[in-house]
Amino acid sequence: MKNKYLFVLMMLVCITIAGLGLTTAYEKQQDLAGTDDLKIVTSFYPMYIAAMNVIGDADGVQLENLSEPQTGCLHDYQLTPEDMKLLSTADVFVVNGGGIETFLADVAEEYPELTIIYASAGLELYEGNPHVWMNPELYAKQVHTIAHELSEVEVVEEELAAAFENNAHNYIAQIDVLVQQIVSLKGDTEGEPILSFHEAYGYVANAFGMTIVGEMDLDEERQISAGEVADMIQLIEEHDVELIFAEELYGKSMGDTIQAEVDAEVLYLDPITRGEYEATAYLKAMQNNIDLIHDAFHDHAGDSDHEHQ
Ligand SMILES: [Zn+2]
Structure with a gap:
């Protein structure tokens, strides 16, 4: 009697093991199929x-x-x-x-x-x-x-x-x-008050030691109210903002509106959320961002930026 139960138990164990083996084999098969x-x-x-x-x-x-x-x-x-x-x-x-x-x-x-x-x-x-x-x-x-x-x-x-x-x-x-270029620009950029029209640029400002004094997150198409424009202009005047970070795609009309009202310069940076599917894409896009910021600080001085090489 006891032996019979043992036999059944062992059979069950064997079936279970065989079943597991089959499952594993089947999964591998699926992998290989691709x-x-x-x-x-x-x-x-x-x-x-x-x-x-x-x-x-x-x-x-x-x-x-x-x-x-x-x-x-x-x-x-x-x-x-x-x-x-x-x-x-x-x-x-x-x-x-x-x-x-x-x-x-x-x-x-x-x-x-x-x-x-x-x-x-x-x-x-x-x-x-x-x-x-x-x-x-x-x-x-x-x-x-x-x-x-x-x-x-x-x-x-x-x-x-x-x-x-x-x-x-x-x-x-x-x-x-890129990091070293940013470090070498910090002498000029540190503490600079910035208005940002894209959440992503908080990190650009951070990297350059700049201070975000106001932010709008324009990362999709939307209506901008007159009140929002007025708020931004007030911030620009309050903090003597000379530089605004915006994205070309969703920030251009706000950028144009602001630039028509005040003297601040709008830099259209790349948030690197889309682009060419190439290995160098990030390096190129970020280099371009750094160059724009560099030029914003170095072209202000005069007609020639040769002395800033
Ligand atoms: Zn975002």
């Missing part, structure tokens, strides 16, 4: 460019971006069925974090197995603002975090992990060139 590549999906443009540089020309890695086409920051972005499908094939999902990806809870719920890398992990946000990539020094830290976390992913082998770390190291050296 490809063996490590598939990395990023949440939006600046994360894509960062990951692109970390991956470099490493073999066996696929990179795709989630939110395209889209025109601004990710705020309030809703995942499409295509996005969900893409994520179902991903090994790793690289996000900025800091609350800019409002859909993350859904992703974690739908794909509990998916590895999510938070590029902003460990960074202190400025007033809860998630646009950290706009300060090159913090962006470099994001790149480092992406590479480090990727190399820790279970399916990433040693050689690939080393390639990620090495690529990140080289990319960070290029970002450092």
Whole structure:
């Protein structure tokens, strides 16, 4: 009698083990049906460019971006069925974090197995603002975090992990060139009162040691009231603001309105939330931002800025 129960129990154990084996085999099959590549999906443009540089020309890695086409920051972005499908094939999902990806809870719920890398992990946000990539020094830290976390992913082998770390190291050296330019401009820019028409520029101002005295978040098409214009003009006069940071796409009409009223200069900076899908895209866009700020300070002095070389 006892032996019979034992036999049944053992049979059950065997069936369970066989079943587990089948499940494992089936999942692997599914992987192979697509490809063996490590598939990395990023949440939006600046994360894509960062990951692109970390991956470099490493073999066996696929990179795709989630939110395209889209025109601004990710705020309030809703995942499409295509996005969900893409994520179902991903090994790793690289996000900025800091609350800019409002859909993350859904992703974690739908794909509990998916590895999510938070590029902003460990960074202190400025007033809860998630646009950290706009300060090159913090962006470099994001790149480092992406590479480090990727190399820790279970399916990433040693050689690939080393390639990620090495690529990140080289990319960070290029970002450092930008950081040094900012440092060398700080003598002129520190304490400068700034009006910002895009939340992302808080980090630009921070990097240059400037002080944001007023902010409007124009990262989508919307009507601007006469009251808002009046408020901004009042701030400009109150703080002797000479420089305003705006984005060409959504800040141009406000910029024009303000410039018609007061003497402040509007700089149209790139929030680097969209652009070419090229490895050098961030470096180029940020260099251009730095050049605009440089010129704003150095052209004021006179007709020639040769002495400022
Ligand atoms: Zn934004």
